[in-house]
Amino acid sequence: MFSLFRRVLLVLSVAGAVAGVLRLKGNTKVTTKQGGWRDTGAG
Amino acid sequence: MPQAVIGIIGAGRVGTTVARRLLARRDSEIVVYDANPVVARRLVESLGGRRQGIVVGDQDRIRTCTVVVIACPAPHARAVEKLAMRGCNVVSTSDDADDVRDLLELDTSTSVIAGAAASPGLTGLISRHLAAKFDEVDEIHVASHGTGGPACAQQHHRALAGTSIGLHDGTWLKRPAGSGRELCWFPDPVGGHDCYRSESPDPMVLSRAFPSALRITARVSATRRDRLTSRLPMLTPPHPEGGLGAVRVEVRGWRADQRHVEVIGVAERLARLAGLVAAACAVAVEQGKISGGVHVLGSTQVPNDVILGAVTAEGIRLQEFIGTSSL
Numbered sequence: 001m002f003s004l005f006r007r008v009l010l011v012l013s014v015a016g017a018v019a020g021v022l023r024l025k026g027n028t029k030v031t032t033k034q035g036g037w038r039d040t041g042a043g
Numbered sequence: 044m045p046q047a048v049i050g051i052i053g054a055g056r057v058g059t060t061v062a063r064r065l066l067a068r069r070d071s072e073i074v075v076y077d078a079n080p081v082v083a084r085r086l087v088e089s090l091g092g093r094r095q096g097i098v099v100g101d102q103d104r105i106r107t108c109t110v111v112v113i114a115c116p117a118p119h120a121r122a123v124e125k126l127a128m129r130g131c132n133v134v135s136t137s138d139d140a141d142d143v144r145d146l147l148e149l150d151t152s153t154s155v156i157a158g159a160a161a162s163p164g165l166t167g168l169i170s171r172h173l174a175a176k177f178d179e180v181d182e183i184h185v186a187s188h189g190t191g192g193p194a195c196a197q198q199h200h201r202a203l204a205g206t207s208i209g210l211h212d213g214t215w216l217k218r219p220a221g222s223g224r225e226l227c228w229f230p231d232p233v234g235g236h237d238c239y240r241s242e243s244p245d246p247m248v249l250s251r252a253f254p255s256a257l258r259i260t261a262r263v264s265a266t267r268r269d270r271l272t273s274r275l276p277m278l279t280p281p282h283p284e285g286g287l288g289a290v291r292v293e294v295r296g297w298r299a300d301q302r303h304v305e306v307i308g309v310a311e312r313l314a315r316l317a318g319l320v321a322a323a324c325a326v327a328v329e330q331g332k333i334s335g336g337v338h339v340l341g342s343t344q345v346p347n348d349v350i351l352g353a354v355t356a357e358g359i360r361l362q363e364f365i366g367t368s369s370l
Binding site for chain 2: 035036037038039040
Protein backbone atom coordinates (compact mmCIF):
# COMPACT_ATOMS: atom_id res chain seq x y z
CA MET A 1 0.00 0.00 0.00
CA PHE A 2 2.80 2.35 0.99
CA SER A 3 4.66 1.44 -2.17
CA LEU A 4 1.63 2.36 -4.29
CA PHE A 5 1.34 5.68 -2.49
CA ARG A 6 5.01 6.43 -3.16
CA ARG A 7 4.60 5.47 -6.80
CA VAL A 8 1.62 7.79 -7.24
CA LEU A 9 3.53 10.56 -5.50
CA LEU A 10 6.51 10.02 -7.80
CA VAL A 11 4.33 10.14 -10.94
CA LEU A 12 2.60 13.31 -9.72
CA SER A 13 5.95 14.95 -8.94
CA VAL A 14 7.35 14.17 -12.38
CA ALA A 15 4.13 15.33 -14.10
CA GLY A 16 4.17 18.51 -12.03
CA ALA A 17 7.80 19.21 -12.89
CA VAL A 18 7.16 18.70 -16.63
CA ALA A 19 4.07 20.91 -16.52
CA GLY A 20 6.05 23.56 -14.64
CA VAL A 21 8.88 23.56 -17.17
CA LEU A 22 6.42 23.77 -20.06
CA ARG A 23 4.52 26.60 -18.40
CA LEU A 24 7.62 28.58 -17.56
CA LYS A 25 9.61 27.86 -20.70
CA GLY A 26 6.82 27.30 -23.22
CA ASN A 27 6.66 30.89 -24.38
CA THR A 28 10.19 32.05 -24.96
CA LYS A 29 10.47 35.82 -25.02
CA VAL A 30 13.17 37.02 -27.36
CA THR A 31 14.90 40.10 -26.04
CA THR A 32 17.53 40.78 -28.69
CA LYS A 33 16.35 42.52 -31.81
CA GLN A 34 18.02 43.27 -35.10
CA GLY A 35 16.65 45.75 -37.61
CA GLY A 36 13.04 46.87 -37.84
CA TRP A 37 10.06 47.17 -40.14
CA ARG A 38 8.77 49.97 -42.33
CA ASP A 39 5.67 50.31 -44.47
CA THR A 40 6.22 49.61 -48.15
CA GLY A 41 3.14 51.58 -49.19
CA ALA A 42 2.69 48.88 -51.83
CA GLY A 43 -0.36 47.08 -53.05
CA MET B 44 -27.00 41.99 -67.21
CA PRO B 45 -27.79 39.23 -64.70
CA GLN B 46 -26.17 39.58 -61.30
CA ALA B 47 -23.36 37.10 -60.56
CA VAL B 48 -23.99 34.65 -57.77
CA ILE B 49 -21.08 33.78 -55.49
CA GLY B 50 -21.34 30.81 -53.15
CA ILE B 51 -19.49 30.44 -49.87
CA ILE B 52 -19.08 27.01 -48.29
CA GLY B 53 -18.25 27.40 -44.62
CA ALA B 54 -19.55 30.13 -42.33
CA GLY B 55 -16.61 30.21 -39.93
CA ARG B 56 -14.07 32.99 -39.44
CA VAL B 57 -12.73 32.90 -43.00
CA GLY B 58 -16.18 32.48 -44.57
CA THR B 59 -17.48 35.43 -42.56
CA THR B 60 -14.68 37.69 -43.82
CA VAL B 61 -15.32 36.57 -47.41
CA ALA B 62 -19.04 37.27 -47.07
CA ARG B 63 -18.49 40.74 -45.54
CA ARG B 64 -15.98 41.72 -48.23
CA LEU B 65 -18.11 40.48 -51.14
CA LEU B 66 -21.24 42.05 -49.71
CA ALA B 67 -19.50 45.43 -49.50
CA ARG B 68 -19.11 45.41 -53.31
CA ARG B 69 -22.92 45.23 -53.73
CA ASP B 70 -22.76 43.76 -57.22
CA SER B 71 -23.24 40.07 -56.61
CA GLU B 72 -25.66 37.86 -54.74
CA ILE B 73 -24.11 35.74 -51.98
CA VAL B 74 -25.25 32.22 -51.10
CA VAL B 75 -23.89 30.74 -47.88
CA TYR B 76 -23.84 27.02 -47.12
CA ASP B 77 -22.50 25.40 -43.96
CA ALA B 78 -22.76 21.80 -42.76
CA ASN B 79 -24.30 23.36 -39.64
CA PRO B 80 -27.35 25.29 -40.94
CA VAL B 81 -27.65 27.25 -37.69
CA VAL B 82 -24.19 28.76 -38.20
CA ALA B 83 -25.00 29.67 -41.82
CA ARG B 84 -28.32 31.27 -40.81
CA ARG B 85 -26.65 33.23 -38.01
CA LEU B 86 -24.05 34.65 -40.42
CA VAL B 87 -26.65 35.58 -43.04
CA GLU B 88 -28.89 37.26 -40.46
CA SER B 89 -25.97 39.18 -38.98
CA LEU B 90 -25.20 40.61 -42.43
CA GLY B 91 -28.74 41.72 -43.20
CA GLY B 92 -30.18 38.67 -44.98
CA ARG B 93 -32.06 38.71 -48.28
CA ARG B 94 -32.58 42.49 -48.40
CA GLN B 95 -28.78 42.90 -48.43
CA GLY B 96 -28.36 40.21 -51.10
CA ILE B 97 -27.14 37.34 -48.92
CA VAL B 98 -29.08 34.11 -48.41
CA VAL B 99 -28.64 30.63 -46.97
CA GLY B 100 -28.51 27.92 -49.63
CA ASP B 101 -28.28 24.16 -49.81
CA GLN B 102 -25.74 22.14 -51.79
CA ASP B 103 -27.90 22.19 -54.95
CA ARG B 104 -28.08 26.00 -54.81
CA ILE B 105 -24.29 26.23 -54.35
CA ARG B 106 -23.77 24.14 -57.51
CA THR B 107 -25.55 26.82 -59.58
CA CYS B 108 -23.21 29.63 -58.47
CA THR B 109 -20.79 31.30 -60.88
CA VAL B 110 -17.96 31.22 -58.35
CA VAL B 111 -17.75 29.19 -55.15
CA VAL B 112 -15.36 30.02 -52.30
CA ILE B 113 -14.64 26.97 -50.13
CA ALA B 114 -13.81 28.19 -46.63
CA CYS B 115 -14.60 25.05 -44.63
CA PRO B 116 -12.05 22.66 -43.10
CA ALA B 117 -10.04 20.50 -45.56
CA PRO B 118 -10.26 18.31 -47.60
CA HIS B 119 -11.61 20.35 -50.52
CA ALA B 120 -10.39 18.36 -53.53
CA ARG B 121 -13.48 16.17 -54.01
CA ALA B 122 -15.86 19.11 -53.61
CA VAL B 123 -13.82 21.21 -56.05
CA GLU B 124 -13.86 18.39 -58.60
CA LYS B 125 -17.65 18.03 -58.33
CA LEU B 126 -18.23 21.78 -58.55
CA ALA B 127 -15.89 22.12 -61.52
CA MET B 128 -17.75 19.32 -63.33
CA ARG B 129 -20.93 21.38 -62.87
CA GLY B 130 -19.21 24.38 -64.46
CA CYS B 131 -18.49 26.34 -61.26
CA ASN B 132 -15.31 28.34 -60.83
CA VAL B 133 -13.80 27.59 -57.42
CA VAL B 134 -11.55 29.35 -54.91
CA SER B 135 -10.18 26.98 -52.27
CA THR B 136 -8.69 28.19 -48.98
CA SER B 137 -7.27 24.76 -48.10
CA ASP B 138 -3.95 24.73 -46.24
CA ASP B 139 -3.69 20.95 -45.96
CA ALA B 140 -0.67 19.59 -47.85
CA ASP B 141 -2.29 16.37 -49.16
CA ASP B 142 -5.45 18.24 -50.13
CA VAL B 143 -3.57 20.95 -52.01
CA ARG B 144 -1.52 18.28 -53.80
CA ASP B 145 -4.78 16.68 -54.98
CA LEU B 146 -6.13 20.09 -56.03
CA LEU B 147 -3.01 20.84 -58.09
CA GLU B 148 -3.46 17.56 -59.97
CA LEU B 149 -7.07 18.30 -61.00
CA ASP B 150 -7.80 18.61 -64.69
CA THR B 151 -10.55 21.16 -65.24
CA SER B 152 -11.68 23.71 -67.79
CA THR B 153 -13.18 26.07 -65.20
CA SER B 154 -11.02 28.42 -63.12
CA VAL B 155 -9.81 26.91 -59.87
CA ILE B 156 -7.49 28.72 -57.44
CA ALA B 157 -5.82 26.39 -54.94
CA GLY B 158 -4.47 27.63 -51.63
CA ALA B 159 -6.06 31.09 -51.67
CA ALA B 160 -5.55 31.91 -47.99
CA ALA B 161 -2.77 33.46 -45.90
CA SER B 162 -0.09 30.75 -46.12
CA PRO B 163 -0.36 29.59 -48.87
CA GLY B 164 -2.01 32.46 -50.73
CA LEU B 165 -0.78 35.80 -49.50
CA THR B 166 2.74 34.36 -49.42
CA GLY B 167 2.55 33.77 -53.19
CA LEU B 168 1.25 37.29 -53.83
CA ILE B 169 4.05 38.82 -51.74
CA SER B 170 6.68 36.60 -53.38
CA ARG B 171 5.58 37.76 -56.84
CA HIS B 172 5.53 41.37 -55.62
CA LEU B 173 9.12 40.98 -54.36
CA ALA B 174 10.27 39.10 -57.47
CA ALA B 175 9.93 42.35 -59.45
CA LYS B 176 12.98 43.63 -57.50
CA PHE B 177 15.19 40.75 -58.66
CA ASP B 178 16.80 39.68 -61.91
CA GLU B 179 16.44 36.10 -60.76
CA VAL B 180 14.74 34.54 -57.73
CA ASP B 181 16.21 31.28 -56.45
CA GLU B 182 15.12 31.06 -52.81
CA ILE B 183 11.79 31.68 -51.07
CA HIS B 184 11.39 31.13 -47.34
CA VAL B 185 8.02 31.74 -45.68
CA ALA B 186 7.00 31.68 -42.03
CA SER B 187 3.71 32.27 -40.27
CA HIS B 188 2.67 32.92 -36.70
CA GLY B 189 -0.72 32.30 -35.14
CA THR B 190 -3.91 30.60 -36.26
CA GLY B 191 -7.32 31.68 -37.56
CA GLY B 192 -10.47 29.86 -36.50
CA PRO B 193 -10.72 26.47 -34.73
CA ALA B 194 -10.21 24.46 -37.94
CA CYS B 195 -7.02 26.42 -38.61
CA ALA B 196 -5.78 25.73 -35.08
CA GLN B 197 -6.40 22.01 -35.57
CA GLN B 198 -4.57 22.11 -38.89
CA HIS B 199 -1.61 23.88 -37.17
CA HIS B 200 -1.61 21.11 -34.54
CA ARG B 201 -1.62 18.36 -37.20
CA ALA B 202 0.99 20.14 -39.31
CA LEU B 203 3.53 20.01 -36.46
CA ALA B 204 3.17 16.23 -36.22
CA GLY B 205 3.45 15.34 -39.89
CA THR B 206 6.24 15.42 -42.43
CA SER B 207 7.38 18.70 -43.88
CA ILE B 208 8.40 19.03 -47.49
CA GLY B 209 10.85 21.58 -48.75
CA LEU B 210 12.75 22.23 -51.94
CA HIS B 211 16.52 22.12 -51.51
CA ASP B 212 18.70 22.70 -54.56
CA GLY B 213 15.90 21.48 -56.79
CA THR B 214 15.24 18.27 -54.81
CA TRP B 215 12.20 17.71 -52.60
CA LEU B 216 13.35 16.91 -49.07
CA LYS B 217 11.12 15.39 -46.42
CA ARG B 218 11.92 16.20 -42.80
CA PRO B 219 9.98 15.64 -39.57
CA ALA B 220 7.67 18.54 -38.84
CA GLY B 221 8.59 20.37 -35.66
CA SER B 222 12.33 20.24 -36.48
CA GLY B 223 14.63 22.91 -37.91
CA ARG B 224 14.19 25.72 -35.40
CA GLU B 225 14.77 29.19 -36.78
CA LEU B 226 14.15 32.53 -35.10
CA CYS B 227 11.94 34.56 -37.43
CA TRP B 228 11.09 38.22 -36.93
CA PHE B 229 7.55 39.33 -37.74
CA PRO B 230 6.26 42.91 -37.92
CA ASP B 231 5.47 44.58 -34.60
CA PRO B 232 3.76 43.91 -32.30
CA VAL B 233 4.22 40.20 -33.08
CA GLY B 234 8.03 40.31 -32.92
CA GLY B 235 10.40 37.36 -32.91
CA HIS B 236 9.27 33.75 -32.60
CA ASP B 237 10.95 30.39 -32.95
CA CYS B 238 9.61 28.76 -36.11
CA TYR B 239 9.81 25.12 -37.17
CA ARG B 240 9.25 23.03 -40.28
CA SER B 241 5.63 21.99 -40.71
CA GLU B 242 3.50 19.95 -43.06
CA SER B 243 2.58 23.02 -45.09
CA PRO B 244 1.56 23.03 -48.76
CA ASP B 245 3.32 26.39 -49.26
CA PRO B 246 6.54 24.97 -50.85
CA MET B 247 4.44 22.99 -53.38
CA VAL B 248 2.36 26.04 -54.24
CA LEU B 249 5.33 28.41 -54.47
CA SER B 250 7.30 25.94 -56.56
CA ARG B 251 4.45 25.89 -59.08
CA ALA B 252 4.41 29.70 -59.16
CA PHE B 253 8.22 30.01 -59.28
CA PRO B 254 9.53 26.99 -61.20
CA SER B 255 13.05 28.46 -61.30
CA ALA B 256 13.35 28.65 -57.48
CA LEU B 257 15.81 26.08 -56.12
CA ARG B 258 15.16 26.42 -52.38
CA ILE B 259 11.71 26.85 -50.85
CA THR B 260 10.85 26.31 -47.19
CA ALA B 261 7.84 26.97 -44.97
CA ARG B 262 7.86 27.28 -41.21
CA VAL B 263 5.29 27.97 -38.51
CA SER B 264 5.85 29.38 -35.05
CA ALA B 265 5.36 26.97 -32.19
CA THR B 266 6.08 26.71 -28.50
CA ARG B 267 7.70 23.76 -26.73
CA ARG B 268 4.24 22.73 -25.58
CA ASP B 269 2.91 22.81 -29.16
CA ARG B 270 5.71 20.53 -30.33
CA LEU B 271 5.55 18.17 -27.36
CA THR B 272 1.80 17.66 -27.63
CA SER B 273 1.53 17.73 -31.43
CA ARG B 274 1.33 13.95 -31.69
CA LEU B 275 -1.45 13.76 -29.11
CA PRO B 276 -5.07 14.81 -29.60
CA MET B 277 -5.55 18.54 -28.82
CA LEU B 278 -5.62 18.69 -25.02
CA THR B 279 -7.85 21.77 -24.93
CA PRO B 280 -10.46 22.91 -27.46
CA PRO B 281 -9.08 25.52 -29.89
CA HIS B 282 -9.94 29.19 -29.45
CA PRO B 283 -12.87 30.57 -31.50
CA GLU B 284 -10.21 32.73 -33.15
CA GLY B 285 -6.50 33.09 -32.54
CA GLY B 286 -5.09 36.51 -31.72
CA LEU B 287 -2.93 38.68 -33.91
CA GLY B 288 -0.95 36.54 -36.34
CA ALA B 289 1.65 37.30 -38.96
CA VAL B 290 3.06 36.11 -42.23
CA ARG B 291 6.60 36.71 -43.45
CA VAL B 292 8.16 36.08 -46.86
CA GLU B 293 11.91 36.17 -47.50
CA VAL B 294 13.01 36.11 -51.13
CA ARG B 295 16.65 35.69 -52.14
CA GLY B 296 18.21 35.90 -55.56
CA TRP B 297 20.38 37.93 -57.90
CA ARG B 298 20.18 41.63 -58.68
CA ALA B 299 22.78 43.39 -60.79
CA ASP B 300 25.11 40.37 -60.45
CA GLN B 301 24.97 40.50 -56.64
CA ARG B 302 23.15 38.41 -54.06
CA HIS B 303 20.11 40.25 -52.76
CA VAL B 304 17.55 39.57 -50.02
CA GLU B 305 14.13 41.14 -49.52
CA VAL B 306 11.76 40.42 -46.62
CA ILE B 307 8.13 41.51 -46.35
CA GLY B 308 5.85 40.77 -43.42
CA VAL B 309 2.22 41.36 -42.52
CA ALA B 310 0.79 41.42 -38.99
CA GLU B 311 -2.95 40.71 -38.92
CA ARG B 312 -5.41 38.07 -37.75
CA LEU B 313 -4.81 35.12 -40.10
CA ALA B 314 -8.51 34.40 -40.68
CA ARG B 315 -8.98 37.99 -41.89
CA LEU B 316 -5.96 37.71 -44.19
CA ALA B 317 -7.23 34.41 -45.60
CA GLY B 318 -10.75 35.78 -46.07
CA LEU B 319 -9.58 38.95 -47.83
CA VAL B 320 -7.33 36.97 -50.19
CA ALA B 321 -10.10 34.48 -51.00
CA ALA B 322 -12.64 37.27 -51.59
CA ALA B 323 -10.25 39.15 -53.89
CA CYS B 324 -9.65 35.92 -55.83
CA ALA B 325 -13.40 35.32 -56.15
CA VAL B 326 -13.86 38.83 -57.58
CA ALA B 327 -10.99 38.33 -60.05
CA VAL B 328 -12.48 35.01 -61.19
CA GLU B 329 -15.96 36.48 -61.47
CA GLN B 330 -14.61 39.33 -63.60
CA GLY B 331 -13.02 36.80 -65.98
CA LYS B 332 -9.45 37.84 -65.15
CA ILE B 333 -8.34 34.26 -64.56
CA SER B 334 -8.36 31.63 -67.32
CA GLY B 335 -9.53 28.03 -66.98
CA GLY B 336 -7.42 25.45 -65.16
CA VAL B 337 -5.93 25.13 -61.71
CA HIS B 338 -3.89 28.15 -60.63
CA VAL B 339 -1.92 29.23 -57.59
CA LEU B 340 -1.32 32.75 -56.35
CA GLY B 341 2.04 34.12 -57.41
CA SER B 342 1.80 32.39 -60.79
CA THR B 343 2.21 34.65 -63.82
CA GLN B 344 -1.23 33.49 -65.10
CA VAL B 345 -2.95 35.25 -62.18
CA PRO B 346 -3.41 39.03 -61.79
CA ASN B 347 -1.34 39.09 -58.59
CA ASP B 348 -1.08 42.89 -58.42
CA VAL B 349 -4.86 43.29 -58.70
CA ILE B 350 -5.50 40.73 -55.95
CA LEU B 351 -2.77 42.10 -53.66
CA GLY B 352 -4.10 45.63 -54.27
CA ALA B 353 -7.60 44.53 -53.23
CA VAL B 354 -6.17 43.03 -50.04
CA THR B 355 -4.10 46.08 -49.08
CA ALA B 356 -7.08 48.34 -49.88
CA GLU B 357 -8.75 46.75 -46.83
CA GLY B 358 -6.07 48.17 -44.54
CA ILE B 359 -3.54 45.32 -44.67
CA ARG B 360 -0.05 46.84 -44.36
CA LEU B 361 2.88 45.25 -46.14
CA GLN B 362 6.02 45.98 -44.14
CA GLU B 363 9.57 45.42 -45.31
CA PHE B 364 12.30 44.31 -42.96
CA ILE B 365 15.14 46.76 -42.58
CA GLY B 366 17.82 44.41 -41.35
CA THR B 367 21.46 44.75 -40.49
CA SER B 368 24.15 44.61 -43.14
CA SER B 369 24.83 41.00 -42.18
CA LEU B 370 21.32 39.92 -43.22
